Amino acid sequence: MISTNKRKTAVSAAILLSLCCLLTGCATKEYTFAYDSGHTVSSFRMTENAVAGQADLFAEDLCVTASDVTEGTSLSLEEEACGGLFDLNGCRVIYAKNIHEKLYPASLTKVMTALVALKYGDPSDIITVSAVSAGITESGATLCGLKAGDSLTLEQALNALLIYSANDAGLAIAEHIGGSVEGFAEMMNTEAAKLGATRSHFVNPHGLHDENHYVTAYDMYLIFNEAMKYNLFREIIHKDAYMATYMDRNGQAKTLDFKTTNQYLQGACQAPENITVIGGKTGTTSAARSCLILLAEDASGNPYISVILHASERSILYEKMTELLSEIND
16 A cells, blocks of 8 residues: 655555445445545545434535445456546446545646646746746656746646646646645645545646556546536647747747647547547556546546556557447446
8 A cells, every 4th residue: 555645744545435425317326435534524525313323425416436346347347457437428337446545646647737727827828937947857657848947827837737647837836836846736635635536645746657647547536527617627638739829038939739649639549439539648657556536527428437457558558448338338
């Protein structure tokens, strides 16, 4: 299991909550969750029915499960991988394997970065890139080439962040919105707690490896579901390429020009029949392995979120994601 934040003084503890979840279109069922201490108050609205021990879920239009959901499905994920498929209109978990297990998210982190930026920033904001934002030297880190003194809009930075997975764009956004990487990480954790994503912890805006930076597949569903409320987020994750002009420190024009990292949008992978992949976010590091979260629609336009974490390699990730999406038709 991934360690909790060593800088926190409180000891992490599991609290079992018996929840009667009254979901739109779903039957009443009791669920038990293990949540870290210190977060449950912000995540749930408690009722006065102490005798029955009931609680209303903080949002009544979410998909909920406390355990694996595999019955009636044919998908078999790798032993160390986890994943989930969520029917948004039906408030139904179609598939779940280890979705409450803490794992490294790699660049799926950038969904939370975008969510915080869209909530607290304006797409027309001008970002001036600092030496910190331009100073990523980690081997293999994806960069869009930002230099100290460059200026670009928040919207341009978000496109670089979500389409190309640019880590320097993530740092630039974090410093602009949060004042510092540390300040932005606190905002990320605060927003995650508000969503009920209490088994995740963020220390940076890009997902480059840190042992105290982790998520769960279920928390990624909650975060992605919230980010989809922003039109600009949905627009960006649907693009297969992007080009824009920004300025360097001397006022000279520079160009952002890149293609998506999403193989479904590239055309390199095909979704199952009657399923359309709208967009999503990829993520890969040696510790996180291969990760992917998607928004897809069936033939009737009903939306689904699918997520796989910790696949052993990219080819297996997309193979298993296609199998996961096939469960929509079953």
